[in-house]
Amino acid sequence: MxxxxxxxxxxxxxxxxxxxxxxxxxxxxxxxxxxxxxxxxxxxxxxxxxxxxxxxxxxxxxxxxxxxxxxxxxxxxxxxxxxxxxxxxxxxxxxxxxxxxxxxxxxxxxxxxxxxxxxxxxxxxxxxxxxxxxxxxxxxxxxxxxxxxxxxxxxxxxxxxxxxxxxxxxxxxxxxxxxxxxxxxxxxxxxxxGVLQPAKPRPKRLKVIKAKSAADRMKAATAKAAGGSGQVLKGVSAEEGAQAILKLLIEEGVVR
Amino acid sequence: MLTIVLPILLFAALVLALIGAIRRMNMWRRGRPAKVDLLGGLLAMPKRYMVDLHHVVARDKYMANTHVATAGGFVLAAVLAILVHGLGLHNRILGYALLFATALMFVGALFVFKRRLNPPSRLSKGPWMRLPKSLLAFSVSFFILTLPVAGLLPEGFGGWVLAAILAVGVLWGVSELFFGMTWGGPMNHAFAGALHLAWHRRAERFGGGRSTGLKPLDLNDRAAPLGVEKPEDFTWNQLLGFDACVQCGKCEAACPAFAAGQPLNPKKLIQDMVVGLAGGTDAHFAGSPYPGKPIGEHGGNPHQPIVNGLVDADTLWSCTTCRACVEECPMMIEHVDAIVDMRRFLTLEKGATPNNGAQVLDNLIATDNPGGFAPGGRMNWAADLNLDLMRDKPSVDVLFWVGDGAFDMRNQRTLRAFVKVLKAARINFAVLGLEERDSGDVARRLGDEATFQALATRNIQTLAQYRFTRIVTCDPHSFHVLKNEYGAFGGDYLVQHHSTYMAELIDAGLLNLAADTGGSVTYHDPCYLGRYNGEYEAPRAVLRALGIEVKEMQRSGFRSRCCGGGGGAPITDIPGKQRIPDMRMDDIRETGAERVAVGCPQCTVMLEGVVEPRPLIKDIAELVAEALIEDAPSTRSTRREAPEVIA
Amino acid sequence: MSDIIRRDPRAEWIARNRLHPLHAAMQPHQLSWMGPNGVLRKNVHGVGFIGPNGIKRIDRSGVQQGGSSKRAASTQEQRVLHQVPAPAFYIGVVPDMVGGRLSSHDRDLLGLARQLAGSDGAVLAVVFGESKETAFATAGVDRLLLLDSEGYAPEQQVLELRAVDNQFAPRHWLLPDSRSGGAELGRRFAASLGERPATRVWQVKDGACVGRAGAGLQDVAQPLPRLILAAAECAEPVSETRHEALEVQLSTAIASCLPRIEDLGAVAVDPAAIPMAEAEFILSGGNGIKDWGLFHKAAVALGATEGASRVAVDDGFMARERQVGASGVWVTARVYVAVGISGAIQHLQGIGACDKVVAINLDPGCDMIKRADLSVIGDGTAVLEALIVAVDNWRNASSGGAGLLANQATRSA
Structure with missing residues (x-):
């Protein structure tokens, strides 16, 4: 059929x-x-x-x-x-x-x-x-x-x-x-x-730190920027390395 | 008794040979028509045979001398034998001449015999093992038969026993050498080969010429097949060319895909085409099979599709179009043309380009580059170089054709190095910028003639707007296509590879170079620069000017082994036992060189893909740029190493 | 946390300063309150702190105000409660509720809804199925409507949304334009209402909205329609206020429709079979992998899709379609873990779109480590083994209190 x-x-x-x-x-x-x-x-x-x-x-x-x-x-x-x-x-x-x-x-x-x-x-x-x-x-x-x-x-x-x-x-x-x-x-x-216009690139959302006090603002301003080169763990044991990786994976929510 | 039997035998064999010849010719004529100068070709044939073909065969002195003795002796002996024994001209001088000819042939045949005692694997066995014996039988029989003619032996010597033996010998000899010549025996190569040389599809190759550009398909002719589906879709002289194969296996020995264990053997492919031409199966093929594919499972006839009958598609897609087989072939058979013809059908009619092929072709159509990058990013690599655009500067000396390497971060280093060299030599040059498109090389090798022609015509239109003396490019593939394949669409330019151009600049004293200090160097000849365009010397001259003594690889120059990157092979990606670039890197390591100079973005990518540790890969332009001494302080600003552009 | 009490003069100062915005948060826990019968109730346990010797000390001098023993918890500041006693209008939101919780996309959407609701309107969240979410209030939900739903029943859900629409007549409907259901439900709802939605909206400003159009090369700007399917990150999530999240009910019973689409349930999918371009989390192996069995085991343990460098593919350890890079697949994973991959340029090009890259490699100078957000210099085999153990431990621990651990992790970020 x-x-x-x-x-x-x-x-x-x-x-x-x-x-x-x-x-x-x-x-x-x-x-x-x-x-x-x-x-x-x-x-x-x-x-x-x-x-x-x-x-x-x-x-x-x-x-x-x-x-x-x-x-x-x-x-x-x-x-x-x-x-x-x-x-x-x-x-x-x-x-x-x-x-x-x-x-x-x-x-x-x-x-x-x-x-x-x-x-x-x-x-x-x-x-x-x-x-x-x-x-x-x-x-x-x-x-x-x-x-x-x-x-x-x-x-x-x-x-x-x-x-x-x-x-x-x-x-x-x-x-x-x-x-x-x-x-x-x-x-x-x-x-x-509607009006069609060339697409505007959307910047990646920045992690905004809500600072209620001057101290928090200071902390936010002086914190290490998210970009730049990454963290390198050298001379650590495999277990420590694995923990650090796992922490990142959990933070990103990919390991459930 | 022999005087009666001999002419009958000889003429019967000749008549049979004639019938066979007509039959064979009718087989070839199943192919499509081709424009060939029939008479002129025939007249030019002896010279092509003596000069061009001998030039190829003479690379192997042993075989060249053997062949001269055997073939020369045979041709002479055959003519004289017909005169003496066939027509009965029992002249003493003719007798001595025939004795000489058969003796010569005998000596040659002995060497053939010796070679066949322990033949290398590239040689076909089967009936070919019989051939030296047939040659010996022919020459010995006629030698003894002629002794009485020359007056060295009395008539009737040896009685009927010898006469019978000789008759058998002659029968064997003439069946193999006369009648077998046109009925598909090993000697078929002499008959088909001679006519193939006369009516070769690339007559320009003879007399020292070069013809490597693929022949265009006429896409406007709706009746013409798009590529080759069945053996009868080849042109008749292509079919003739396949039939001329001597199965010497030089192509097999040179083929990088075969060596890597990919399912391709150029010799077998040509023999499969012969099977297709005559009809039958490949069970009688007596040489090396396609790696991983047993013999006897494939067959076909002129009216049946080739793919999945005679050969499998992955055989066709294994080819890197490096032309090593064509370069080695003593019969000057055009393997690459045949493979691309069959690929054209698969791509244009079947839509069966394997693996990433379809995507690459779609990208070429939609973005003018195989990677599918936004066309607007084509000049990102030169964002800080202030290059002149042809649009702003419509008349220049040098049009720098950038190529698709502009999108590749590794190749951008080469491009920037070459720009540095051009600036140091104060050359008036410009680039097309965003108007440039892919040259169409990959599309064409993948069989997509339509996309190639679309890209080519648009590039030619763009180039027609501007005035320049020459085009210089760092990419041998673009170089080849612009130089040899755009002509058919009305684009005739003076095109140079950057190594050639830099050699000229150095000769003219425009570059102030320091000696290179980076350690020993070997040079890898890109196929599309070397075999396709005959440029072996300029890159070496540039390296010499840098004070580098090239540690040559065993396989260099016209024997250079492909890096595995041509013909879309990395895109179609047919698995083998090992990778072609790994084998090439082993060649490089053998020289002990610390660096390998290359002149092709594809070679760079393929060789750098080999796992470290391995010698460093440097483009010639990079080596020259590193050795530049910049004199005037005013040029200091261009000298500063700018950061790599990340596309 | 160490047992040593450290005084925080600043916290004490904030606790004394009623004008400081954090004043409320720094107050020690309520120690006494009026019970229902008019009797004063006291929490004696909240008084004082544990001294360095483990003995409970009660300091009545008043100095110790700012530092109770619950100091860690008290840093959670109290948000301002936003109340809408009589909403002038509603903004309807249908969050995806992936796994029964608000996703970050949902929170963005609620943030947008809050913007649209202003001070007079109320955000009405319509939640289908069982909800495990506890933070509706802080996400900006003023009214919460919980509706039963089981399995995949978009047609029934559209009927229910129409009932909600009739009763509350929201000024705007907001749905996430996501593959987790919102895109489908929103469009079904729009087709059913006969209204034209704005899709893939990423900006709402001054009564107009801008959404992606076509293949992403164009934007479409139009007056804000009633139905909005918003993209992720369309607005900032609510972060400063608390909301009532009052539960409301539908006044009418919903007519149930005969389902035309029957849900036969989920089909087991092997994570290894997920196309790489689609995968969110890729564990990729290269030349440095010595034990491929272990690599596959690690991928299963992590629930990652497997990828490979060109060399690993060429050597036959992985299938060709698993090759990452310029000549293989261009991946878009959020997290890309490269084990034993030194990072050829072509490979780095292929992972250009990845958000977070983790490298495990022996060579600290290799290019992959320059690209990576986190690198561990060490033997891939050992690290993978440790990683499998660590994940197993975490899973075992978190089967009881997943939320707690996840919470801890985010706080330490």
Whole structure:
């Protein structure tokens, strides 16, 4: 039994250069879809069908990619919802967060809410789908996993815990077809209220010492700076060394 | 009786050989078309054989002389035997000539025989063990047969017994040497080899030329395959080239990957291509296998995919593209071209670049450098050097091509040292700064021709905006690509490696150098500087100018062993029994030198990756910069050692 | 602590000076109070101090005011109690409560909530499931709503949050934009309310907020919406005031929904199998490791993910995907322990993003030690062995009083 599966993809941006590319998480969603549905996977993008970076998804071995053509700043949720409803899709795969624009990560939630489907977030693996019931592994922080069971149809988001996307090859990327549909445009409100600006670097939080008295302030001011070269324990016994290390590990909360 | 049997035997063998030749040619013609000067090649062939090929073979005097005697004797004997015994021209002078030729061949064959008594492991066994005996049988049979012609023995000597023995000898000899020549026996190398020399895909290599740049794929031609999937996807003259292999194993002996126990043996690879060309399995291969892969499990035919049929992908990805095999091959077979062709298919069509390959290629596409660093950080290494940018200074003598080493903290030391040298010589130079992109070397060796061409065309566009006399770079890989591979895309420049340029500066007296005092030095030839571009002398000249006497390694110059860093090998990272840089470091240690001079960021990284204690690794630019004597106090400010820039 | 009593003239002075901000903290413990029946009760044990000979001394001269025997405890200053008897509005906060405790992210969020609440508003913390936290008051919680929740039930939690929303109508909802649940719950809640949240917010100022956008190369600035998913370190945690943390109840019963997502429970994951780029704590071995069995044992004992230097990988002791460095994995661990790694430049590049680096090495001059925050010069084998023992001891000791030890550790920092 093959399950009608669609992977939603967006145009990504490389974190170092900002150049358009296939979005990392969306590519992982496609990878998950290819493993699950093989050639039957349907890949859908809402936006500009002429963006060259879209071809990187085709390079993963897809024959075609469907695009709902929209200008920048249009709301993609209504068109995706309508498309998915009409297409008889049972499983929607998508990345957790877009790499361009606001990247609020709300799309899968809104889509699931409007479709009335359950949503599983941060899925690492789809273990099985039998008679409409799927068992999936959800990724938790620090590499932990949780097993969930859900009935079709549903929406899945993947993040970096999902299997790495296969390489995008040039040949299939140039041969693949991009089918574009023109759809109704709903303007997204953020384009009127929010302002996108270059990211400001966030300095590391300093350890602020709340000093209520002059003496405390003096102590804080003269304390050894946190940076600089570290502490070197030389000529100590292994036990003392181990204690010092353990103390640091406990302070950092990594040993529990 | 023999006078009747002999012509029949000879002509039957010749006719069979002719049929075999046509059959063989049809096999080659399964390949794709190639632009070759058919007639001109044939005319040039004797010279290519006598001069260029002999030049390679003559590196091994024993084998060269043996081959001259055997092959020369055989060719002469064959022609004369056809005249004398085939056409019955029983002329005394011809008889003596044939006696001489067979004697010469006999002597040569004896040496071949002696070599085969205890053959080195690189030589293939199997039918090749039979060849000296066939040669002896041929030469002895015809020698005795010709004695009556020369009048040294009476006609009919020895009676029918001898006649029968001789007939058997002749039958053996001509089947191996005439008919076996075109039906796939060991002597196939003579037939295919001659035509391979005539229609070689790199005719520029002959007559002292050099042709090392990879041939571009035409990406605009949608019908052309992207690389090589099946044997028939090679061009026909490539297939012919594979067929010319003599299985001498010189490539195997030179291959760093083979020595490191990685699953690559260039000889076996070429023979596998021959298997693919003819169809069958590798069970009859009688040489060393790919390390760790037993013989007899692989097979294929011209219409089947090569990878996972004939060879495994990790065999192709083990290659460091160091060109040692091509340099050693007496048949001038192009192993590296074939490997890259097959890699192209894997990368461009299958998306199967192993390990970090896919990530590196993605990085190259998205950030123009293999490490995925923010492109804006490309000039961080020179933040305090006040380098001129081409954008501000559109006409200079020297364009300093920095390369991706700009992102590597170790290589930044080399770059800064070279800048110091340039400043000391008061050279009018500038860098491209943020406009520079990766040269595309790694992408191309990993088979990603599309990314290479994208990078190359954009770099060429950038370079076209500026005027400069020459490009100088510290990276032999960029050097090679800019010099030899950008030409196909319209980028023709005078490109120099920094060692060549520094040698010129020293010759011109622009550098005031003190003698080096740091201890003994050996020099490691980078493949892309040496074998790819023939520059062996300039780095040594620079070292001499520093008063350094280079303690040469046994494998140096054109025999230099690869550091293991080329061809994307550190990225694809195919496991072996040992590491290539460790083996190279053993070569270095053998010289007892305290330092090793290098001229390549890849070599530096690979050799410095060897666990200490080991000799110090210094780029030539660093050695020169250390020896600089700066005269005028006004230049003092540039002399101060600036702190390392941490990207 | 030594038994020798040291007088602290300054503490005594503060104890006498009623205008000093620390005056209250320096007062000896209350010795007498009025009992419920109007009888004066005295704590006789609180009087006096133990003298150097172990004999209890009572000094009634008044000189000894500032130094009671509980002096160590009394340095804990008393924070000002902030009360909001009749909140003009609420700021709703749903902390992650990882392990039943407020995480540092939660505390930052409560700090932000406090800023938004000002003096009239009240911070309402909605806590799902069992809570082990005792410090809601000092974290800035004015009202506390404890709701039952078991396992992974985000859909039920959204229903409950909607009920809270109906009853308290908070001016803002704050949730941590974290992988520990807040990001998911917040977005589900937003989708359910049909409101657009501000996500990855790292600054809130003057009615506007700034959050990271896209792949992190851009920020989005917008007027402060009602729903805020804030990043870690979005604000300073509350540090100067105490709060009531009054428990409140929901007035209506929550309709329970039929769960569409069934939680089948956690799956055991081998720490060694965690991808290195994700790992928070890495124990990395290099050429200096002689006993790899011990190394693996140490990694298990510490609960660390294993890493390796290139040499260790090349020599076949570790798998290639465990290689840390420029040509291997670029790690982002908070703590990176390098054993027997001298620190080639490529390796140091790969650990550039690590917060704390610990080096164990024989060579005090190696580059890794220059990079490390803490270095132990010594034999890796011996130190690892000692470390395994030390961790075991600590675990045994802390199974009873983990909080105490952890507390001690932070204080000595």
């Amino acid at each position: 093959s399950i009608a599966t669609v992977a939603l993809v967006s145009i990504g941006a490389h974190p170092a250069s900002g150049r358009a590319r296939r979005a990392e998480q969306d590519a992982r969603a496609v990878e998950l879809g290819l493993e699950l549905a093989g050639d039957n996977l349907h890949v859908l993008h809402a936006g500009n069908p002429h963006e060259p970076a879209l071809r990187a998804y085709l390079g993963m071995g897809l024959d075609e990619l469907h695009v709902l053509e929209q200008p920048d700043g249009a709301d993609v949720v209504p068109v995706l919802r309508d498309y998915i409803r009409e297409a008889g899709v049972q499983l929607v795969l998508t990345g957790s967060q877009a790499e361009t624009g606001e990247g609020s990560g709300m799309l899968p939630y809104l889509l699931a809410e409007q479709l009335g489907w359950p949503l599983l977030v941060g899925v690492a693996q789809i273990e099985s789908i039998h008679s409409g019931v799927a068992q999936v592994l959800q990724a938790l922080p620090r590499g932990q996993r949780r097993r969930l069971q859900v009935r079709l149809p549903f929406v899945i988001t993947v993040d970096n815990a999902a299997p790495k996307a296969r390489q995008s090859a040039y040949g299939p990327a140039t041969r693949g077809l991009i089918n574009a549909d023109v759809v109704e445009v709903t303007v997204d409100e953020l384009s009127t209220t």
